[in-house]
Amino acid sequence: MTPNPAGRTPDSPLGWGAFRRFLPYLWPADQPALRRRVVIALVLVLVSKGVQISMGFLYGGAIDRMQPGAGTDAAGAAATLAMALVIAYAGARLGGVVFDNVRNTVFERVGQDATRHLAEHVFSHLHRLSLRFHLSRRTGAVTKVIERGTKSIDTMLYFLLFNIAPTIVELLAVTIIFWTRFGPGLVAATLTMVVAYILFTRKVTDWRNKLREEMNELDTATVARSVDSLLNYETVKYFGAEGREAAYYARVARRYADAAVKSENSLALLNIGQSLITNAMLGGAMAWSVYGWSRGWFSVGDVVLVNTLLAQLFRPLDLLGMVYRTIRQGLIDMEAMFALIDTPPEVVDAPQAPPLAIAEARVKFDSVRFAYDPDRPILKGVSFLIPPGKTLAIVGPSGAGKSTIARLLFRFYDVSGGSIQIDGQDIARVTQASLRAAIGIVPQDTVLFNDTIGYNIGYGREGATQAEIEAAARAARIHDFIMALPDGYQSMVGERGLKLSGGEKQRVAIARTLLKDPPILILDEATSALDSRTEAEIQRTLREVSARRTTVIIAHRLSTIVDADEIIVLDQGRVAERGTHGQLLAMGGLYAEMWARQASEREMEEA
Template sequence: MPASSSPRGHGRTLLTLAPYLWPKNETGLRTRVVIALVLMVLAKGANVLVPIAYARAVDALGPREGAAAMVAIPVALVVGYGLLRMASSAFAELRDAIFTKVQARAGRVIALNVFRHLHALSLRFHLDRQTGGMSRVIERGTRGINFVLDFMLFNIVPTLIEILLVAGILWGMFDFSFAAVTLVTIGLYIAFTLVFTDWRLRFRRAMNEMDQEANTKAIDSLLNYETVKYFGNEKHEAARYDATLARYEKAYTRSEVTLNYLNMGQAGIIAIGLTVVMLMAARGVSNGSMTVGDFVLVNTYLIQLYLPLNFLGFVYRELKQGLVDMEAMFTLMREKQEVADAPDARPLAAGPGELVFEEVRFGYRPDRTILKGVSFHVPAGRMLAIVGPTGAGKSTISRLLFRFYDLQSGRILLDGQDIRQVTQESLRAAIGVVPQDTVLFNDTIRYNIAYGRPGASEAEVEAAARLAQVHDFVMRLPEGYDTRVGERGLKLSGGEKQRVAIARTILKDPRVLILDEATSALDTRTEQEIQAALRGVARGRTTLVIAHRLSTVVEADEIIVLQEGRVAERGSHAVLLAEDGLYAQMWRRQSEAVAAAEAAAAAAAKAAASGVDPDAGPAHRPQDGAGEGARDSIGHKPNGGRPAPRGAEPTPAR
C-alpha cells in the first residue's frame, strides 16, 4: 500500500494541512476558527436536546388530570422543540459561513504555493512530466482540501461526539444495554464501512489513473492539433483516447457496483441495530419501566444518529480519496529543487555584460557528458556565435547560462560573478532569449509583448513593436494590439511570432542576449527582415548566437565550433574559412546546397516562362556556374564564388 493511502500517510497530509487552518499573523482568520468551533459545539448541544423535548411533549399529550396542565405543558415543549431545531440549524449555518473564509484562504494559499513551487523546479522535472496529468493532480488536490475541511472538521468529528453524547444519555436515562447496543451497532457499521471502503478503493484509484491518462492524451493531442492534421491521424488519436476511456469505463463500473454492495451492507447493519433497540424499548413500555415518550425518544435518537451515519459512509469514502488526492499534490510540493539559490546568494550586480565560461563540464545523465571542458570569453557588447554538428552541446550552453541546470564542474561568470552565487531571479532578469520555437500565451498581442516587462506602458509596448518591425503588421489587424494569438500563438505565422518574441525581448532590455536558432525555421525574405531587427536588438549588448545557418553568424566578433562537447575551432568567419577545417567544410556544404536550390528555382522559373518541363532533359538544365559572383549580405564571396548560404540551405539538427 503506498504511503499516500496509509494511516501514516494520511496523518502526514493532515499535519501538512494544519498550519493553513491556523495561519501565522492572521488574527482575523484565527478568530474565525475559534468562533466556528464554539458554534459547532452549540449546534450539537442543541441537536441532542431535540429528542428529549419531543419525547416529553409526547408524554404530556397522554391522559392526565387537569385540562389546563395538559394544554400549557405541550405548548411550551413544542415551542422549545422548535427553538432547539432552529438553533441547531442556525448555529451550523453560522459556523459554515464564518469558517468559509478560512477554508477559501487555505485553498488559495496552498494552490499558490504549489504553483510557485512548480515554477521553481528544474527544467528536467518538467520535461519528465506530463502537463495534463499534473494539472489534474493539482485540481483534485485543491478539491480534496475543500472536502476534507468541510466534512472532517464539521461532520465526522461532531458526529462522533454526538454518538458518545447520545450513548451517555441513553445509559443515564435507561440502562447500559441501550447504550451498549447503540455503540455496538455503530461500531459494526463503522468497521464494515472502513474495511469495505479500503477494499474497493483500488477501483477508485484505477478510475482516477485512467481519468488522468485520458485527460493527458486529450490535452497532448489537442496541443498538437496541426501535427495530427498533417498526418491524418484523427482516427488514431480517437482510438488511443477511446482505449483509455474504455479502461476508465471498466474501473468506473466496478467502483459503482461495489459501492452498491457497500450501501446494502450498511443498510442491513442499521436495520438490525434499530430493530433490537426498538424491541428493548417496546418491552420497557409494556412492563411499565418506560413511557411512550421514552419509546419515541429512543427511536428519535437512533434515527437522528443513523442519518448522519449513513452519510458518514459516503463522507469516509470521499474523505479518504480527498486525502489521497491531497497527498499527491503535497508530494509535488515536497519535490526537491534541483537548481536552488545558494544560502548566501545575492542579486546580480550591475555590469556591462561580460561573459566567461571556464572549463565547463556538464551532462544530462552521469554516464553521458555533453560539454567536456568548454571555455570562452565574450567581452561586453560583443557577439559570439556557437556552431557545430548535432549533439555538440550548443543549446546546452544557453540552458546552463540561464541556470535551467547546474554544471558539474567549472564556472560561468557574468560580469565577474559566478552565476551559482547570485539569485536566479536577478540572473534571468539580465538575460534575454529569442528562441527558435516561440510559444506565445493564448492572449492578446499586447499582453505577449508586455510579458517582457509586466506593467510597461502602452507607449513602451508600441515602441518595442516598432523596433521589432511588427507594429505596422499589428495595426493592419482589425483589433490591433488586442488581437488574440490563439493557443501557443498558432494564429500567427512563424515570422510574426518571431517579431513578437523580439519585441518582448526588447521590452525586457537585457544586458545579455541569446539568439537560439531565432530564424532557422523562416523563409529567406522573412529571415532577412528579422535579422535586421535582431541586429538592432543586439547592438551594444553581449550576444550569444546559436546557429545552424552559417550565413547568420558571419558578422560575429568570434565564432566557436563545438564538436563532441569540445571547442574544436575558434576565430572570425574569415579566419575559420582560411583554416579550412570543420567550419569551412560546413560552409561549403551549405553553400553547395544553396547553389543547387537556386539553380533548381531558376530552372523552374525559366521552364514556367517557356512552358517546357524543367525535367525534360539536360538542354533545359542550368549550366555550371549559374551562381557565379553571388555574394552574401556582407560582401563575402565564399567557396570559389558560389553564393553564400542565405535561407535555403539545410539546417542540421542540433
C-alpha cells in the same frame, strides 16, 4: 506563509501526515481573524448538536403530556405544555438549521483562504523546479494533481469538522443519555452497532479505494493524453491521425468506465450492508423500549426519545462510507500534491547570494562540463570569452551542445564542472532572479501566452506602459501589423501563439526582449524555421537589437553569423575550431565543410 514541508512520516499509513501538513494553513499564525473564525465555527458545531439532541427530549415530553387520564383542568394544562414543547421542538429544528448554515458561512472564508494559500505555494514551487522536472512530466498530469489536491481539501475539511466531529460528540451524548435513563444494556447495544458499522464500512471502503486509485490513474492518463493530443492538433492533422488519437483515447476511457462500474457495484454492496446493520439495531432498540413501556419502565415519550436519538445518530452514520472514502481519497490526493512540494529544486540560490552586478556584461565559460545523463556527457571542458558588446556565434552539428550553452547561461541547470562567469562573478553564486533579469533571449520556437499581443510584448518587463510596449513593437517592426488587426494590441494570439505566423511570433519575441532591454542577448536559432525573405528581414532587426549588447548567437545557417566577432565550432561537446568567418574558412576544417555543404544546398534551392 510556507509551513514546514516535511515528508510523510512512517506513522501515518493512511496519509494523515498530509493532513497534518495542511493544518498550518488552516490555523495561520499571522491571521488571528481566521483563527477566530475557526473557533466560532467549532463552537457553533457544539451548539447546533446540543440543539438537535434537545429535540428528542422536547418531542418525547410533548408526547407524554398528550397522554389521556387527567381531569379537565389538568388536561388543559397538559395540552398547553404539550403545545409549548411542540413549538420549542420546531424552534430547535429551525435553530439546528440556522446554526449549521451560520457555521458554514463563518468557516467558508477559512477554507477558501487555506486552499488558496496552499495552491499558491504549490504553484510557486513548481516554477522553482528545474527544467529537467518539467521536461519529464506531462503538464496535464501535473495540473490534474494540483486540481484534485486542492479540491479534496475543501471536502475533507467539511466532512472532518462538520460530520465526523459532530457525530463523535453526538455519540458521546447519546451514550450518556442512554446510560442514565435506560441502563447499560442499550448503551452496549448501541456501541456494538456503531463499532460493527464502522468496521464493515472501513473494510469495504478500503477495497473500494483500490478501485478509486485505479480510476484516478486512468483519469489522469485520459486528461494528460487529451491535452497532449489537442496541443499537437496540427501534427495530428498532418498525419491524418484523428482516428488513431480517438482510438487511444477510447481505450483509456473504456478502462476508466470499467473501473467506474466496479466502483458503483461495490457501493451498492456497501449501502446494503450498512442498511442491514442500522435497521437491525433500530428495530432491536425500538422493540426493547416498547417492551420496557409495556412493563411500565418507560413512558411513551421515552420510546419516542430512543427512536429520535438513534435516528439522528444514524443519519450521519449513513454517510460514513462516503465520508471515509472521501477522506481516504482526499488524503491520497493531498499526498500526491505534497509530493510535488517535496520535490527539491535542482537549482537553488546559494545562502546569502548577492544579486548579479553588471558592469560590462563580459561572459566567460571556463572549462565547463555538463551532462543531462551521467553516462552521456554533453559539454566536455568548453571555454570561451565574450568581450563586452561583442558577438559570439556558436555552430556545430545537431546534438553538439549548442542550445545547452544557452540553458546553462540562464542557469536552468548547474554545470558539472568548471564555471560560468559574468563580469568575474560565478553565476552559481548570485541570485537566479538577478541573473535572468540580465539576459534576454529570442528562441527558435517562440511560445506565447494565450492572451493579447500587447500582453505578450509587455511580459518582457512588468509594469511597462502602453507607450513603451508600442515603442518596442516599432523597433521590432511589428507595430504596423498589430495596428492593422481589428483589435490592435488587444488581439488574442491563440494558444501558444498559433494565430500568428512564424515571423510574426519572432517579431513579438524580439519586441518582448527589446522591452526587457537586457545587457546580454541570446539568439537561439532565432530564424532557422523561417523562409528566406522573412529570415532576411528578421536578421536585419536582430543585428540592430544586438548592437552594443554582449550577444550569443546559436546558429544552424552559417550565412546568418558571418559578421560575428568570433565563431566557435562545437563538435562532440568540445570546441573544435574558433575564429572569424574568414579564418575558419581558411582553416579548411569542419566549419569550412559545413559552409560548403550549405552553399551547395542554397545553389540547388535557387536552381
